Amino acid sequence: MNMDDLHARLVERLDTSETVRAAFADHPRHRFIPDLVWPDIQGLPLIRSADPERWAAYVYDDDAVVTQANDGGSGAINHPSSSSSAPQVMADMIAAARIEPGMRVLEIGTGTGWNAAILTSLVGPTGSVTSLEIDPKVARHARDRLSGAAVRVVEGATPPEGVYDAVIATCSAHRVPDDWTRHLDEEGLLVLPWAPYEAGGPTPVAALAGGRSGSFVRDGSFMRDRGQRVPRQRFPGMDREVERKGTLPYGSQDLLDQDLLTRLVLAAPELMVSVGVRPWTEGTAPIVALSAEDSWSYIWPDGSTTGGGPRDLPRELDRAYSELDGAGRPELSEFTLEVSPDHGTHTVRSGPLGPWQHRLR
Numbered sequence: 609m610n611m612d613d614l615h616a617r618l619v620e621r622l623d624t625s626e627t628v629r630a631a632f633a634d635h636p637r638h639r640f641i642p643d644l645v646w647p648d649i650q651g652l653p654l655i656r657s658a659d660p661e662r663w664a665a666y667v668y669d670d671d672a673v674v675t676q677a678n679d680g681g682s683g684a685i686n687h688p689s690s691s692s693s694a695p696q697v698m699a700d701m702i703a704a705a706r707i708e709p710g711m712r713v714l715e716i717g718t719g720t721g722w723n724a725a726i727l728t729s730l731v732g733p734t735g736s737v738t739s740l741e742i743d744p745k746v747a748r749h750a751r752d753r754l755s756g757a758a759v760r761v762v763e764g765a766t767p768p769e770g771v772y773d774a775v776i777a778t779c780s781a782h783r784v785p786d787d788w789t790r791h792l793d794e795e796g797l798l799v800l801p802w803a804p805y806e807a808g809g810p811t812p813v814a815a816l817a818g819g820r821s822g823s824f825v826r827d828g829s830f831m832r833d834r835g836q837r838v839p840r841q842r843f844p845g846m847d848r849e850v851e852r853k854g855t856l857p858y859g860s861q862d863l864l865d866q867d868l869l870t871r872l873v874l875a876a877p878e879l880m881v882s883v884g885v886r887p888w889t890e891g892t893a894p895i896v897a898l899s900a901e902d903s904w905s906y907i908w909p910d911g912s913t914t915g916g917g918p919r920d921l922p923r924e925l926d927r928a929y930s931e932l933d934g935a936g937r938p939e940l941s942e943f944t945l946e947v948s949p950d951h952g953t954h955t956v957r958s959g960p961l962g963p964w965q966h967r968l969r
Contacts, residue, residue, distance in 0.1 A: 611638045614668040621670065624699040631702075631729035632695065640722035640753045641667050646674040646686045653677070653686075670694060675720055680745060688831055690746050692720045693778060697813075697828060704815040704825040705774040705799045707731060714767055715739040716788060716800075716833075717778035721750035724759045727776075736760070740767050742834050765835055772796060775819070780811035780830040783968050784947045784954075789819030797822070801830040802945060802954075805880055806969040807838045810870040814945045821946040827870050843884055844899035845906060851916035852905070856926060859911040860896040868932070869896070874943055874956045876928035877966040879921060898925060935961055 615636040622629055643656040647666050656663040667673055676690035677683070702723075707713060709732040715724055718741035727737045738760045741747040747763045754761065762768050767787055773796045775788055780801035789798055798819040801811035811830045816822040863869055864883070873881050880899045896907040903917025913922040932938065938958045946955040956964045 611664065611668075612636060614638070614664060618668055618670070618695060622695060622699050624696075624703055627730070628699050628702055628726075631726045632699065634729045635722060635725040637692065637695070637722055638664070638667050640720040640725065640750075641673055641692060642675050642720070642749060644675075646677045646688065649686055650684070651686070670696060672697075673720075676743070676746060679743070690719055690743060691831070692722055693830075697826070698723055698726070700826050701776055701799050701813055702726065702730065704813070705776050705797050707774060710734040711773040712736045712771065713738070714770075714772040714775045714788075714791070715778065716767070716775065717741065718747060718750045718761055719778060721754040721757075721759070721761070723776075723778060724750070724761075725754060725757050728757050728759055733758070738762060738768060738770065738772070740764065767791060775799070777801065777833075778830070779833045780828075781833045782806050782836055783951050784816075784819065785833070785835070792819050794818050799825070801828045803830075803832065803836075804873050804877070804966055806836075807832070807841055808882060809880065810873055812870050812874075812940060812943075816945065816947065819947065822944065824940050824943045824945065827867075827940060844880070844882070844897050845904040845916065848904060848916050850914045852914070852920065854913045854920070854922055856907060856911045856913060856922055858929075859909040860894050860907045861909045862911075863896055863907070864894060866937075868929070868937070871932055871937070871940060871943065872925065872928050874966075875932055875958070875961070875964055876925055877956070877964045879924060879928075881925070898922065900924075931961060932958075935959070 619629055619633045644653050646653045672694045673692040674688045677686035679689045707730040711731050713727050718739040724737050724739040740762050742765050744763055747761055751761050770791055772791055773793050775792055775798045777800035780803040782803040798816045801813050803811045811828050813825045813828045814822055815825050882897045883894050893909045898905045898921040903919035903921055905913055905915025905921040907913050943958045953965045953967050
């Protein structure tokens with residue numbers, strides 16, 4: 609099967625409007641992906657000429673394609689630093705931004721240029737697309753692939769002056785930068801992956817009217833805006849003695865199977881919730897790790913808990929779980945985010961539940 613056929617099948621799989629689907633159809637994904645990609649967390653990159661079939665399979669999977677690791681450098685672990693987002697995620701974010709012909713759109717994070725190209729089809733000849741990319745090499749690649757498309761690619765961290773009807777960020781932010789909102793039309797939407805934690809954790813996508821308040825659209829896992837990176841944190845509890853044991857009526861696998869972790873993160877702002885596998889455990893059973901100040905805890909697949917420090921973190925998480933469970937486990941789309949003007953806290957609600965104040969680090 610040739611590349612155009614693979615792209616047609618990808619477009620058919622999208623759950624979106626016919627208008628957005630047609631815009632995807634205009635711009636085959638393989639024309640924007642570089643020949644060198646990083647499908648594995650360790651080891652060498654995949655070069656298209658060395659294994660064209662594997663390259664095509666990676667590009668036309670439904671997931672993100674990692675196009676740069678370690679900011680273009682090397683390392684024992686291939687930490688993604690630029691990518692082509694998963695097509696369904698792109699479609700959902702574009703739909704949330706309500707892109708229409710004639711609109712002026714700002715994109716934060718050009719990446720491969722594929723998303724910007726799709727936006728040009730939606731805004732049409734009377735609209736405009738400006739895309740900001742902090743990495744000069746990534747920006748050069750995007751300009752080359754966008755040759756002939758009406759996209760203005762700007763290098764740097766600060767958007768150019770102008771008024772925009774919509775802003776779409778393809779990287780996550782803990783603090784919503786003023787630069788992403790100050791040029792936004794007062795009725796315009798900022799669609800961004802918001803990071804409740806300063807480092808790590810989920811990055812659910814929100815659509816904020818005027819860049820200030822709105823609902824979450826979907827879950828997501830996005831790289832952090834390079835201006836907000838902080839050093840990676842150690843897995844909680846490493847080299848700590850177990851001081852407390854307990855049990856919960858659900859285990860780590862139950863929380864994952866119920867797809868509740870992101871909602872629990874939003875409803876328990878004083879905790880940091882993460883997922884991992886301890887290296888000495890048998891198999892690949894996940895654990896849910898909790899941390900706060902000098903306390904830590906693990907929730908194991910069978911519902912048992914271990915931890916240490918002055919706070920009983922599983923009980924704190926269980927209070928949030930019970931609150932959500934008692935309200936019928938509201939969907940992520942029923943949660944809202946309000947960005948405070950002074951950026952000291954962001955407020956999350958879900959109908960009558962909350963408010964949950966997320967203090968920004």
